[in-house]
Amino acid sequence: MDKKASQPDVMADGVKCVDCHATLYGGHSPAKVKRTCVECHDASYEKMAEEWQMEISDRMKRLKLSVGRLVAQKRGPSEAEKKKSDGLKEIEEIIKTLERDRSKGVHNFLFARELLLRAEEQVLSAERSFSKRWD
Numbered sequence: 001m002d003k004k005a006s007q008p009d010v011m012a013d014g015v016k017c018v019d020c021h022a023t024l025y026g027g028h029s030p031a032k033v034k035r036t037c038v039e040c041h042d043a044s045y046e047k048m049a050e051e052w053q054m055e056i057s058d059r060m061k062r063l064k065l066s067v068g069r070l071v072a073q074k075r076g077p078s079e080a081e082k083k084k085s086d087g088l089k090e091i092e093e094i095i096k097t098l099e100r101d102r103s104k105g106v107h108n109f110l111f112a113r114e115l116l117l118r119a120e121e122q123v124l125s126a127e128r129s130f131s132k133r134w135d
């Protein structure tokens, strides 16, 4: 994966962890954390965080279903198998990266989207290589 493609979030410079996580490990509820957006932005930003999380969670869920489908697939020609296992490796990396972050996309929405897009492309390309005739 091209790690250089990742850009720090626009807020990474000026906004500190504690600006959103008032006391980071003091156990703030997710709802409270999201409400902090409005301290610096207008009211529409509270919904924005929710919408980001819904999109990222939804695409993660579908991605995992696709992984399950690919894994369960009948063995194909070795070229297709190779393409699939390379693709799956990258997809698993992406899933791990996003789960490790734990903000469901809020910490860096654009990067999370970029990673998901890359993983979704890998799914399509693995599926295509199975429907292709290798002769």
Ligand code: HEC
Binding pocket: 011, 015, 016, 017, 018, 019, 020, 021, 030, 031, 033, 034, 049, 053, 101, 102, 103, 104, 106, 107
């Ligand atoms: C722009 C606001 C914002 C900033 C800045 C921010 N976070 Fe978050 N963070 C969130 C939101 C929103 C969530 C998702 C909360 C949820 O829905 O559970 C989250 C989730 C998390 C979580 C997982 C949930 C939890 O509370 O255990 C961790 C850990 C975390 N952030 C750490 C950090 C660290 C470390 C930094 C600084 C490097 C940081 N955050 C900066 C908004 C922010």
Ligand code: HEC
Binding pocket: 010, 011, 014, 015, 016, 019, 020, 033, 034, 036, 037, 038, 039, 040, 041, 045, 048, 049, 106
């Ligand atoms: C402590 C203040 C602060 C908090 C809290 C904060 N932001 Fe920001 N945000 C900023 C700053 C500063 C910028 C950079 C503004 C710029 O460069 O124009 C920014 C930029 C952004 C941008 C990109 C430019 C724009 O204005 O639309 C988005 C989107 C954004 N924040 C969303 C959020 C969300 C969602 C949350 C809550 C999870 C949040 N912010 C919490 C200060 C904050």
